[in-house]
Amino acid sequence: MAPSRHRDYYPPMRVGFVQTEPRFGEVAENLERVRELLADPSADLWVLPELFATGYQFVSREEVEALAEPIPHGATVDALVRLAEERTCHIVAGLAERGEHDRLYNTAVLVGPGGVLAGYRKIHLFAEEKRWFHPGDATFPVADVGQARIGMMICFDHLFPESARTLALAGADLIAHPSNLVMPVFAQVTMRARALENGVFTITANRVGTEGRTDVSLTYTGESQIVAPDGNILVKAPAIGEATEIVKIDVSQARDKAVTAWNDRLRDRRPELYAV
Amino acid sequence: MAPSRHRDYYPPMRVGFVQTEPRFGEVAENLERVRELLADPSADLWVLPELFATGYQFVSREEVEALAEPIPHGATVDALVRLAEERTCHIVAGLAERGEHDRLYNTAVLVGPGGVLAGYRKIHLFAEEKRWFHPGDATFPVADVGQARIGMMICFDHLFPESARTLALAGADLIAHPSNLVMPVFAQVTMRARALENGVFTITANRVGTEGRTDVSLTYTGESQIVAPDGNILVKAPAIGEATEIVKIDVSQARDKAVTAWNDRLRDRRPELYAV
Numbered sequence: 001m002a003p004s005r006h007r008d009y010y011p012p013m014r015v016g017f018v019q020t021e022p023r024f025g026e027v028a029e030n031l032e033r034v035r036e037l038l039a040d041p042s043a044d045l046w047v048l049p050e051l052f053a054t055g056y057q058f059v060s061r062e063e064v065e066a067l068a069e070p071i072p073h074g075a076t077v078d079a080l081v082r083l084a085e086e087r088t089c090h091i092v093a094g095l096a097e098r099g100e101h102d103r104l105y106n107t108a109v110l111v112g113p114g115g116v117l118a119g120y121r122k123i124h125l126f127a128e129e130k131r132w133f134h135p136g137d138a139t140f141p142v143a144d145v146g147q148a149r150i151g152m153m154i155c156f157d158h159l160f161p162e163s164a165r166t167l168a169l170a171g172a173d174l175i176a177h178p179s180n181l182v183m184p185v186f187a188q189v190t191m192r193a194r195a196l197e198n199g200v201f202t203i204t205a206n207r208v209g210t211e212g213r214t215d216v217s218l219t220y221t222g223e224s225q226i227v228a229p230d231g232n233i234l235v236k237a238p239a240i241g242e243a244t245e246i247v248k249i250d251v252s253q254a255r256d257k258a259v260t261a262w263n264d265r266l267r268d269r270r271p272e273l274y275a276v
Numbered sequence: 277m278a279p280s281r282h283r284d285y286y287p288p289m290r291v292g293f294v295q296t297e298p299r300f301g302e303v304a305e306n307l308e309r310v311r312e313l314l315a316d317p318s319a320d321l322w323v324l325p326e327l328f329a330t331g332y333q334f335v336s337r338e339e340v341e342a343l344a345e346p347i348p349h350g351a352t353v354d355a356l357v358r359l360a361e362e363r364t365c366h367i368v369a370g371l372a373e374r375g376e377h378d379r380l381y382n383t384a385v386l387v388g389p390g391g392v393l394a395g396y397r398k399i400h401l402f403a404e405e406k407r408w409f410h411p412g413d414a415t416f417p418v419a420d421v422g423q424a425r426i427g428m429m430i431c432f433d434h435l436f437p438e439s440a441r442t443l444a445l446a447g448a449d450l451i452a453h454p455s456n457l458v459m460p461v462f463a464q465v466t467m468r469a470r471a472l473e474n475g476v477f478t479i480t481a482n483r484v485g486t487e488g489r490t491d492v493s494l495t496y497t498g499e500s501q502i503v504a505p506d507g508n509i510l511v512k513a514p515a516i517g518e519a520t521e522i523v524k525i526d527v528s529q530a531r532d533k534a535v536t537a538w539n540d541r542l543r544d545r546r547p548e549l550y551a552v
Contacts, residue, residue: 124544130538137549138549139549139550140549156539159472159541160545161438161441162545162546162547162550165437165551185507189465189468190469190472193437193468194469196466197435197436197466231465259435260403261403262401262402262403262406263402263432265435268436269436270400271438273415274441274442274552275441275445275446276547276552
C-alpha cells in the first residue's frame with residue numbers, strides 16, 4: 001500500500017499556551033514570569049496572551065506611548081527572541097507597538113531564535129482600544145515554523161469569521177490567537193467553530209485576573225484552549241489562575257480539508273454567491 | 277426617559293421547530309405526522325427538517341425524480357400552504373424540487389397562508405447529494421414575516437460561515453435552518469457561533485432516526501435548537517425522538533448589532549482586508 005500523501009512527512013509538533021496574570025505596567029516582571037512558566041522541555045511553539053508584557057487596561061494614550069515599543073527592535077521583542085534562543089522554540093505574543101508616525105498598534109509578533117518572523121497589527125479593535133490604538137491596515141499574516149504554517153489573529157478578531165477564513169485561505173495550518181478576553185462564552189464557542197469550519201488548529205492564549213484601573217473593572221476569563229481541525233478541544237485551562245499546557249499535534253491533519261469523500265471545506269466554497 | 281429606539285415596535289414572535297422521523301418515500305404519512313405534531317396554539321413561524329416529506333437517503337437519481345415536486349405548485353407545498361392557512365402561521369420546510377430542465381434541487385421554501393414567499397436551493401451540497409441534486413445558483417434569500425426578516429439556509433451550509441454572514445448582511449433577523457445532520461457536534465457548535473457572530477436568531481430543525489437503504493447507515497443527530505443573538509441556546513431537543521418546541525422572541529434583539537458601546541458586529545468589519 002502506498003503511504004498516504006501527507007502523513008509521512010510531518011514530525012509531531014509540540015504546541016502550547018501560557019495563560020498569565022500580568023501586572024499592569026510591570027514589563028520586566030511580566031516577562032520574567034513568562035520565563036518561569038515556560039515548561040521544560042519546551043514546546044516548539046508557544047502562544048502568549050495579548051499585551052502580555054504591559055497589561056491591558058490603559059487609561060490614556062500617554063500611558064500606551066510610554067509602554068509601547070518599536071518592532072522588530074524593542075526590549076520586549078529582544079527578550080522574546082533571547083527566550084526563543086534559550087529554549088529553541090518559537091513564540092507568538094501580543095504587545096503594544098510604536099509604529100511609523102508614532103502610531104500605536106495592538107500587535108502580535110512571531111519570533112524564533114533568529115529574530116522576528118512576522119508581525120500582525122490588530123484589525124478589529126475592541127472597545128476602548130479604539131481610543132489608543134490605530135487599527136491594522138494589512139491583512140492577517142502566515143509564516144512558516146518548520147513544516148507548519150502559522151497564522152496570527154488577536155482576541156476580538158475571533159468574532160469575525162473572515163479573520164480565520166482569510167488565514168485558512170492563505171494556507172495557515174494553525175492559528176495563534178493571543179487574547180485578553182472579557183466576555184464569557186464568546187471566544188470559547190467561536191474558536192471551536194473556526195477550527196472546524198477551516199480545518200485548522202487554533203491556540204487561544206488568554207490571560208486571567210482583574211484590572212480595575214477605571215470605574216470599569218475588567219475580569220479576564222482564562223480558559224485558554226487548543227482546538228483540533230475536527231473541532232475537538234484538545235486541552236483547556238481553568239478560568240482562574242496561571243497555567244501552561246502543551247499538546248503534540250500532527251500538522252498534516254490541517255492539510256486535509258475533507259469533510260466527506262465528496263466534500264472539502266475550502267473547495268466547496270461558492271464565493272460568487274457570498275456577500276462581503 | 278425616551279423609549280429605546282428598537283424595542284417598542286416589535287410584538288413578541290412565537291417561533292418553533294418540528295423534529296421528525298420521516299419514513300422514506302411516505303410523503304402523505306410524513307405530512308400528516310407534521311400536522312399532528314404542530315402544537316396548538318401554533319407558533320407564528322415553524323421550521324421543519326430538510327427533505328422532511330420524502331426522507332433523505334436516495335439511492336438513485338430516478339428515485340429523486342419520482343419524489344421531487346415543482347415549486348410553487350406541488351402537492352407538498354400545497355399541503356404546507358393549507359396548513360399555514362389552518363394554523364395562521366408561516367412554515368419553512370425542506371423538500372426535493374423538480375426545477376427547469378428537469379434539474380433536481382434540495383430546496384427550502386417559506387410558505388404562509390397566501391402561498392410561497394421564498395425558495396432557496398441548497399448551495400453547498402453534502403456527500404451523495406452531489407449525485408442527484410443540482411447546486412443552487414442563487415444566493416441565500418431573505419423574506420419578511422410580519423416585522424421579522426427570515427433568512428434560509430440548509431443543513432451543510434452551516435459549515436461555511438459565509439452562508440449566515442450573507443444572510444445577516446442582507447438583513448436577516450432569524451435564520452431558518454432545515455437540516456438532516458449526521459455528523460455529531462458540528463452544527464450544534466457552528467450554529468451557536470453563527471448566531472453570536474451575526475447577532476441573529478437561528479432555528480435548526482433536524483430530524484432523527486436511522487436510514488439504512490445502502491450499506492451506509494445514516495443516523496440523524498436530532499438536537500434541534502434555537503439560539504439567540506447573544507449565543508444563548510434558548511431550547512434544544514433531545515438527540516432521539518420526535519419533538520416540537522416554541523420560544524417567544526423579541527426580534528428587535530437581532531436589529532441591535534452592538535457588542536460594546538464601541539463595537540458593532542457588522543460595521544466593524546474590514547472587507548478590504550478579507551480574502552474571499
